[in-house]
Amino acid sequence: MLWLKLLFSIHPELRSFVRIDQNGVCSELIRCQQSPGKTCVEVDEFCLSWLGKPLPSYAARRGPPR
DSSP, rough: OHHHHEEEEEEEOOOEOOOOOOOOBEEEEEEESSOOTTEEEEEEOOOOOOOOBHHHHHHTTSSSOO
């Protein structure tokens, strides 16, 4: 019965972040509830091919922070 409770319980929404190093290169992909720090940029979704490359300009989330 525990699995039914877990199945229908409300889970917190996870947000997507990309950690950017001092050169503007994506060094880490993160999913968490709130911003992990100043060196992270929120994105709508992330792609593994961004790792080790500059963050594409279309990837940064626009609009008010959640």
